[in-house]
Amino acid sequence: MSKVIDSTFGQFNTLYENVTIIKSTIDDYVYIANNTKISRTKIGKFCSIGADVKIGLALHPTNYFTTFPAFYSIQKQCQVFFTDKNHFKESGENIIGNDVWIGENVTILSDISVGDGAVIAAGAVVTKDIEAYSIVGGVPAKHIKYRFDKNKRNELSDLKWWDKDIEWIVSNMPNKAQL
Numbered sequence: 001m002s003k004v005i006d007s008t009f010g011q012f013n014t015l016y017e018n019v020t021i022i023k024s025t026i027d028d029y030v031y032i033a034n035n036t037k038i039s040r041t042k043i044g045k046f047c048s049i050g051a052d053v054k055i056g057l058a059l060h061p062t063n064y065f066t067t068f069p070a071f072y073s074i075q076k077q078c079q080v081f082f083t084d085k086n087h088f089k090e091s092g093e094n095i096i097g098n099d100v101w102i103g104e105n106v107t108i109l110s111d112i113s114v115g116d117g118a119v120i121a122a123g124a125v126v127t128k129d130i131e132a133y134s135i136v137g138g139v140p141a142k143h144i145k146y147r148f149d150k151n152k153r154n155e156l157s158d159l160k161w162w163d164k165d166i167e168w169i170v171s172n173m174p175n176k177a178q179l
Contacts, residue, residue, distance in 0.1 A: 001017070001018065002015045002016075002017065002018060002019040002020065002021075003019075003020045003021070004020075004021045005020075005021070005022045005023065006022065006023045007021045007022065007023060007024045007025065007026065008024075008025050008026070009025075009026045010026060010027040010028035010029075010030075010045070011028050011029075012028055012029050013026055013028070013029070013030045013031070013032075014030075014031040014032070015031075015032050016031070016032065016033045016034045016036075016051070017034045017035070018034055018035045019032050019033075019034070019035070019036050019037075019038075020036075020037045020038070021037075021038045021039075022037075022038070022039040022040070022056075023039060023040050024038050024039065024040060024041045024042065024043065024056075025041075025042045025043065026043045027043060027044050027045045027047075027098075028045045028046075029045055029046045029047075030043055030045070030046070030047045030048075030049070031047075031048060031049065032049045032053075033049060033050050033051035033052075033053070033104070034051040034052070035051055035052045036049060036050075036051065036052065036053040036054070036055075037053075037054050037055070038053075038055045038056060039055065039056035039057075039091070040056045040091055040092070040093050040094060040110070041055050041056050041093065041094040041095070041096060042093065042094070042095050042096065043096040043100075044096060044097045044098035044099070044100065044116065044162065045098045045099070045162040045163075046098055046099045046162050047096060047098070047099065047100045047101070047102070048100075048101045048102070049102045050102055050103045050104035050105070050106065050122065051104045051105070052104055052105045053102055053104070053105070053106045053107075053108075054106075054107045054108070055094055055096070055102075055107075055108040056091060056093075056094050056108065056109075056110050057091075057107065057108075057109055057110060058090045058091045058110060059088075059089070059090055059091065059109060059110050059111075060088075060090075061088045064087075064088070069081075069090070070082050070083075071083055073086055073087075073088065073090060074086055075090070089111075090110070091110040091111070092110050092111030093111070094108060094110065094111065094112050094113070094114075095112075095113045095114065096114045097113075097114055097115050097116035097117070097118065097132065098116045098117070098160075098162040098163075099116055099117045099162055100114055100115075100116070100117065100118050100119075100120075101118075101119045101120070102114075102120045103119075103120055103121050103122030103123070103124070104122045104123070105122055105123050106120050106121075106122065106123065106124050106125075106126065107124070107125045107126065108120075108126040109125075109126060109127050112126055112127075112128065112129060112130075113129045113130070114126070114129070114130045115129075115130055115131050115132030115133065115134065116132045116133070116156075116157065116162075117132055117133040117147060117153075117156060118130045118131070118132060118133065118134050118135070118136070119134075119135040119136070119147065120136055120137070120141065121135070121136065121137030121138070121141075121144070122137075123137075123139070124136060124137045124138055124139065124140075124141040125138075125139045125140050125141060126140070126141045127140040127141065128140075128141075131143070131146075132153060132157060133146050133147045133148055133153045133156065133157075134146055134147075135147060161173070
């Protein structure tokens with residue numbers, strides 16, 4: 001059973017078992033595999049999201065006296081708080097571009113942007129923004145290589161094929177599927 005709270009969807013999306021989506025927007029043609037949790041995230045078109053992915057996890061301050069939220073947050077994560085206001089931004093909106101592949105068991109922290117066409121290797125922990133058409137992996141995730149040379153990346157970014165109507169995509173993609 002999946003759970004969706006205060007979120008919107010485009011068309012032709014697939015949620016597999018035990019997916020939780022909170023305060024997010026999912027555009028067209030996106031699949032999200034089993035046991036994935038997505039919070040405060042905008043996801044573009046034609047994205048593939050693997051199993052056991054976590055996107056939009058809350059942050060804790062590492063330069064405060066304590067990392068325990070009751071001292072900097074009034075959100076009552078532990079039923080009480082000992083402050084008069086929020087002193088730390090615990091979460092922000094994530095943006096996942098179009099045509100992004102997120103491998104199994106990836107964790108993406110809060111306030112992260114992932115560029116169009118990016119690939120995130122299985123098991124990666126993403127702590128900073130990812131450039132378009134970049135392949136990243138590891139803990140923390142680091143740039144491994146680009147999928148294409150700079151000219152091809154620019155051509156694809158300018159083309160924005162994911163925004164074309166589906167008839168154009170279907171008739172043109174077989175000729176461009178392998179660059």
